[in-house]
Amino acid sequence: MRGNLFAVGVDLVVLTVRDDELCVLLVRRTEKPFEDTWGLPGGFVAPDEDLPDTAARELAAQTGAGTAGRVSGHLEQIAGYAAPDRDPRGRVLSVAFLALLPDMPDPDQPDVVSGWHPVADVTDLAFDHSQILADGVERARETLEYTTLAAAFCPPEFTVTDLRRVYEAVWRTEIDPRNFSRKVTSTPGFLVPTQRHVTGGPGRPAQLFRRGPATRLHPAMLREPAVRVG
Numbered sequence: 014m015r016g017n018l019f020a021v022g023v024d025l026v027v028l029t030v031r032d033d034e035l036c037v038l039l040v041r042r043t044e045k046p047f048e049d050t051w052g053l054p055g056g057f058v059a060p061d062e063d064l065p066d067t068a069a070r071e072l073a074a075q076t077g078a079g080t081a082g083r084v085s086g087h088l089e090q091i092a093g094y095a096a097p098d099r100d101p102r103g104r105v106l107s108v109a110f111l112a113l114l115p116d117m118p119d120p121d122q123p124d125v126v127s128g129w130h131p132v133a134d135v136t137d138l139a140f141d142h143s144q145i146l147a148d149g150v151e152r153a154r155e156t157l158e159y160t161t162l163a164a165a166f167c168p169p170e171f172t173v174t175d176l177r178r179v180y181e182a183v184w185r186t187e188i189d190p191r192n193f194s195r196k197v198t199s200t201p202g203f204l205v206p207t208q209r210h211v212t213g214g215p216g217r218p219a220q221l222f223r224r225g226p227a228t229r230l231h232p233a234m235l236r237e238p239a240v241r242v243g
Contacts, residue, residue, distance in 0.1 A: 024109045078112070
């Protein structure tokens with residue numbers, strides 16, 4: 014990497030909701046620079062790859078969400094990062110992608126130390142990954158306001174309460190259950206009721222839904238001011 018040549022890489026902001034917490038997948042680096050520091054997963058673009066191909070390949074390798082070239086979950090490009098000093102090894106242009114996945118098992122890669130971390134607890138990542146993570150989380154929060162992508166965090170069948178907890182985890186705020194239920198069940202195509210209910214708990218069995226064909230929310234579901242701290 015000399016002169017005006019750029020290396021091109023992809024960094025992944027992989028988010029899920031675990032135990033009502035928004036979590037991000039991090040990898041502990043084993044080489045310099047930033048050896049033994051947590052960072053975002055990613056890799057360099059291969060000569061025969063387009064950027065989304067690299068993102069899909071790395072996502073599949075790190076999480077098992079789909080296969081290289083095909084993603085199980087939501088994957089979108091966020092932005093490019095090319096500050097001259099972002100990588101001590103030389104000029105590296107990194108294109109960040111945001112992935113939204115349902116609750117995933119802990120990574121199981123014998124040669125890689127990685128795991129899910131609550132976003133609220135993450136500090137001091139390698140390179141400029143703290144900024145990339147912040148941008149990815151904000152993109153996720155904005156996206157949930159005007160699209161139905163919150164359901165991407167849910168399993169194939171879920172309750173309205175499950176969905177509300179996703180919004181609360183991503184937005185770090187509390188939402189009125191009745192208003193929320195009225196909103197999501199009255200939005201055409203957001204939720205499709207199944208013939209199944211959650212049984213075994215107290216009270217009336219909760220209806221199970223699956224994600225419908227709608228992609229946009231009209232009107233948008235605007236965030237309430239955050240009330241949670243930490």
